[in-house]
Amino acid sequence: MNQKLNREQLAEGVFFSSVRDDKFRHNSISVNFIVPLEEETASCTAVIPFLLRRGSKSCPDFTRLEQALCNLYGAALSSDVTRSGEYQILSSSITFVDDQYTLNEEKISGQCAKLLGDMVLEPNITDGAFPQEDFQLERQNLIDTIEAEINEKRTYAINQCMALMNEGTPLAISKYGTVEQARKLTSQMAASRYAQIVDTARVEIMFVGCGDPTLAKEQFRQLWQKQQRHPRLYTPSPAVERASQVKEGKKEMEIAQSKMVLGFRTGSIQGRQERTAMKLMSALYGGTPFSRLFIHVREKLSLCYYCAARFDAATGIMMVDIGLEKDNKEQAKDEILRQLSLVSQGDFDGEELENTKLAYINSLKSVGDSLAAIESWYLMQILWYEQPASPEEDVEAVRAITREQVIKAAGQVTLDTVYFLTSKEDSHE
Amino acid sequence: MNNKIIASQALRQQYTKVEHPSGLTILLCPMEGFSTAYALFAAKIGSIDTTFKTQKEDDFVTVPAGIAHFLEHKMFESEDGDAFAKYAKTGASANAYTSFDRTAYLFSCTDNFRQSMQVLMELVTHPYFTQQTVEKEQGIIGQEIRMYDDSPDWRAMFNLLEALYQENPVRLDIAGTTESIAQIDADLLYRCYHTFYNLNNMVLAVAGNFDPKDVLELADEILKPGEDITIQWRKPEEPREVCTHLAEQSLPVSVPMFQIGFKGNAGNSLENLKKQVLCEILLEIICGESSPLYRELYDSGLINSTFSYEVLGGRDYLVSMYGGESRDPGQVYEKICLEVNHLRDEGIDPEAFERCRKAAYGRYIGMYCKSESVAGLMVLTHFSGMENMYDLLQLVQDLTLEDLNYCLLDDFSPEYSAVSIIHPVEQKDEAEG
Numbered sequence: 001m002n003q004k005l006n007r008e009q010l011a012e013g014v015f016f017s018s019v020r021d022d023k024f025r026h027n028s029i030s031v032n033f034i035v036p037l038e039e040e041t042a043s044c045t046a047v048i049p050f051l052l053r054r055g056s057k058s059c060p061d062f063t064r065l066e067q068a069l070c071n072l073y074g075a076a077l078s079s080d081v082t083r084s085g086e087y088q089i090l091s092s093s094i095t096f097v098d099d100q101y102t103l104n105e106e107k108i109s110g111q112c113a114k115l116l117g118d119m120v121l122e123p124n125i126t127d128g129a130f131p132q133e134d135f136q137l138e139r140q141n142l143i144d145t146i147e148a149e150i151n152e153k154r155t156y157a158i159n160q161c162m163a164l165m166n167e168g169t170p171l172a173i174s175k176y177g178t179v180e181q182a183r184k185l186t187s188q189m190a191a192s193r194y195a196q197i198v199d200t201a202r203v204e205i206m207f208v209g210c211g212d213p214t215l216a217k218e219q220f221r222q223l224w225q226k227q228q229r230h231p232r233l234y235t236p237s238p239a240v241e242r243a244s245q246v247k248e249g250k251k252e253m254e255i256a257q258s259k260m261v262l263g264f265r266t267g268s269i270q271g272r273q274e275r276t277a278m279k280l281m282s283a284l285y286g287g288t289p290f291s292r293l294f295i296h297v298r299e300k301l302s303l304c305y306y307c308a309a310r311f312d313a314a315t316g317i318m319m320v321d322i323g324l325e326k327d328n329k330e331q332a333k334d335e336i337l338r339q340l341s342l343v344s345q346g347d348f349d350g351e352e353l354e355n356t357k358l359a360y361i362n363s364l365k366s367v368g369d370s371l372a373a374i375e376s377w378y379l380m381q382i383l384w385y386e387q388p389a390s391p392e393e394d395v396e397a398v399r400a401i402t403r404e405q406v407i408k409a410a411g412q413v414t415l416d417t418v419y420f421l422t423s424k425e426d427s428h429e
Numbered sequence: 430m431n432n433k434i435i436a437s438q439a440l441r442q443q444y445t446k447v448e449h450p451s452g453l454t455i456l457l458c459p460m461e462g463f464s465t466a467y468a469l470f471a472a473k474i475g476s477i478d479t480t481f482k483t484q485k486e487d488d489f490v491t492v493p494a495g496i497a498h499f500l501e502h503k504m505f506e507s508e509d510g511d512a513f514a515k516y517a518k519t520g521a522s523a524n525a526y527t528s529f530d531r532t533a534y535l536f537s538c539t540d541n542f543r544q545s546m547q548v549l550m551e552l553v554t555h556p557y558f559t560q561q562t563v564e565k566e567q568g569i570i571g572q573e574i575r576m577y578d579d580s581p582d583w584r585a586m587f588n589l590l591e592a593l594y595q596e597n598p599v600r601l602d603i604a605g606t607t608e609s610i611a612q613i614d615a616d617l618l619y620r621c622y623h624t625f626y627n628l629n630n631m632v633l634a635v636a637g638n639f640d641p642k643d644v645l646e647l648a649d650e651i652l653k654p655g656e657d658i659t660i661q662w663r664k665p666e667e668p669r670e671v672c673t674h675l676a677e678q679s680l681p682v683s684v685p686m687f688q689i690g691f692k693g694n695a696g697n698s699l700e701n702l703k704k705q706v707l708c709e710i711l712l713e714i715i716c717g718e719s720s721p722l723y724r725e726l727y728d729s730g731l732i733n734s735t736f737s738y739e740v741l742g743g744r745d746y747l748v749s750m751y752g753g754e755s756r757d758p759g760q761v762y763e764k765i766c767l768e769v770n771h772l773r774d775e776g777i778d779p780e781a782f783e784r785c786r787k788a789a790y791g792r793y794i795g796m797y798c799k800s801e802s803v804a805g806l807m808v809l810t811h812f813s814g815m816e817n818m819y820d821l822l823q824l825v826q827d828l829t830l831e832d833l834n835y836c837l838l839d840d841f842s843p844e845y846s847a848v849s850i851i852h853p854v855e856q857k858d859e860a861e862g
Binding site: 021022023024025026050062063066067069070071072073074075096097101102103133137140141144145147148149150151152153154253254255256257288289290294298299302303304305306323324325351355358359361362363365366368369370 | 439440460461462463464465511513514516517518519520521522523537538539540541565568569570572573575576578579580581582637680681682683684686713717718719720721723724727728730733734735754784785787788789790791792794795797798799800826854
């Protein structure tokens with residue numbers, strides 16, 4: 001595999017990065033506007049990708065746009081909002097078959113890049129507002145999306161734990177903002193927020209695929225040259241290192257299975273070595289089907305179907321979540337904490353560590369086989385680290401981690417919040 | 430050993446089909462430039478296989494719902510330990526799944542392919558069940574069932590299948606129920622294993638970064654020729670009529686969720702695989718994002734971006750479905766049925782057909798590009814009786830408007846359709862007053 005990251009500045013605060021690999025048959029281009037997640041603007045920012053997706057100045061009709069995409073061999077145009085730590089990311093992308101694989105080698109790459117460019121930089125804004133009907137619909141859709149968070153109980157419980165754990169900080173803010181905020185939005189506010197984002201956001205354009213990125217790069221360069229930009233610098237706050245006391249949250253709902261989420265702080269993590277050690281510790285503790293949590297909580301105690309740990313380097317938070325019978329809550333919690341304590345005491349052997357390294361390395365080496373994984377990998381590297389590393393460089397970092405570093409990482413972990421989503425007391429099961 | 434090379438010029442790809450002396454069909458598709466290898470060892474047994482017999486038995490046996498899935502969980506254990514512990518030594522990421530009509534064991538890896546393949550082959554050929562381990566699994570699977578009980582998407586789909594089908598076991602939840610899995614014991618698991626996990630009823634498909642020699646050498650070493658068992662399934666006596674046009678349930682959701690399904694005129698696996706391609710294109714034409722009806726429903730706030738479609742097809746079942754959220758699912762259902770009737774009367778617009786066929790072509794090409802989906806396609810086409818996995822892409826290329834109009838009349842009839850609605854709990858309570 002020979003996937004080199006090429007990175008170039010197109011305008012003030014606008015970068016174009018590309019990774020080319022001829023084993024693929026598709027290309028994917030994404031434009032990512034990165035802004036700080038702030039309470040006042042979260043909902044207003046979140047409605048924008050959905051408004052952009054309705055159509056651009058050159059193609060304001062949604063149905064005609066969809067029909068054009070069908071004719072481009074089902075090119076997938078999408079626009080959404082995601083988050084990473086304290087950043088809110090407005091992300092628009094197009095994935096399409098490369099020209100070599102169309103019927104009769106029809107050329108479609110240029111048109112696909114143009115559709116994306118028009119969508120993000122030539123939106124359907126007239127007199128400082130998006131079309132009123134589109135706006136009303138998309139605001140309602142945003143409200144529905146926020147309210148639909150309760151539909152998936154596992155994600156809902158994790159988000160609730162995250163919010164309780166980080167009350168009063170940007171990490172507690174949902175990537176979609178709140179219903180109250182969304183209700184107050186107007187079409188003018190959305191258009192003005194859009195202009196502000198184009199002016200001030202950090203912009204990362206990613207091209208991954210088998211095709212030549214030059215054409216797309218030049219198209220985007222031209223589009224951006226029309227903009228006078230004033231990028232706003234933002235430094236996320238440092239992670240909270242330790243929990244002071246354990247917070248507890250609980251909610252009752254008419255559900256069959258209870259969900260428990262434990263949120264942990266992971267101490268002061270400096271540099272790639274320490275970060276990798278924490279990831280490896282988290283995998284050994286609860287990230288594989290031979291991890292502590294899987295073997296002890298699921299297989300030995302038969303308490304659950306899933307019980308897993310995940311460490312997020314962007315927030316310095318490790319989450320453990322489990323779906324269980326409510327009467328088993330204390331037993332499960334005790335075992336989850338006991339296993340963490342055992343890891344921090346060094347109660348694991350060399351083989352366990354080696355096996356976890358193999359699994360981790362396997363996932364790193366798999367990144368290069370998927371357009372989406374490559375794109376997400378490099379976007380996160382660019383966003384969080386001064387020197388973007390390739391997955392292969394991280395493989396070397398994993399190999400170098402010692403047993404002592406894993407023990408030290410586990411020792412830094414403190415329990416901050418326990419959130420419990422459970423069935424109503426009076427409901428029969 | 431009989432080897433056959435199957436190639437596609439359009440995709441610049443090829444794979445080899447090997448008829449191994451053990452009775453197993455092995456499909457091998459090395460893919461240049463990829464780091465991962467993806468292996469699928471699949472048995473033709475899924476949740477619909479509840480009543481069957483072999484040529485040696487006189488009577489059909491009916492087993493508890495969810496047994497194929499239970500068996501899948503238990504295959505990971507053997508006398509010398511858990512398969513996950515063995516995979517742990519290779520670094521492979523391993524898993525398994527059970528669907529309506531098959532069970533598959535899989536791994537993906539970037540290194541130590543041969544060792545992982547050995548674990549996989551030993552796993553599927555060495556059953557080991559005891560009463561104690563069966564009981565332990567009842568606790569774990571019980572929690573898996575509970576988890577799905579709370580999933581509104583899952584419930585909406587199974588309520589729809591229950592509404593559409595009267596007899597076909599596709600209406601049963603894949604994992605069964607807490608009650609049905611309580612009836613499973615070691616003897617029943619062995620009976621299912623010995624019926625369905627014979628190598629003539631299985632397939633091994635590998636795609637990506639690997640050396641075919643490793644697979645074939647290990648197959649010679651590990652896979653022993655077994656008796657060729659002929660399995661007979663009791664064909665469900667499924668009428669065309671649905672049970673009910675409306676299924677409802679209340680769960681904690683924010684706005685109502687729905688699944689609308691058209692019960693197709695199901696044929697055998699091969700016919701249904703071909704029909705799936707046609708039904709997918711029809712779903713796009715009727716109410717996909719490029720259709721006027723989608724626009725009408727979206728602009729009137731009846732659907733949102735969660736709206737999507739899919740086709741479910743296998744032995745003796747075929748359902749074309751739309752799902753999403755709506756404040757008025759009944760109206761969405763009504764409007765879709767009206768459009769179906771309209772198209773059945775007027776025929777499909779040739780331009781819409783061309784456009785959607787082109788989009789489908791692009792989508793299908795995507796399936797031949799990842800080791801994971803290539804292995805999946807090889808298994809799917811083999812089990813469906815399609816000689817060559819590239820025939821599927823050719824099928825899309827060769828489609829005609831007549832094929833599509835015929836499918837519309839045959840498989841999309843509002844008379845044989847239903848809607849399944851998940852209401853928000855509070856709203857329903859209030860309505861009940």
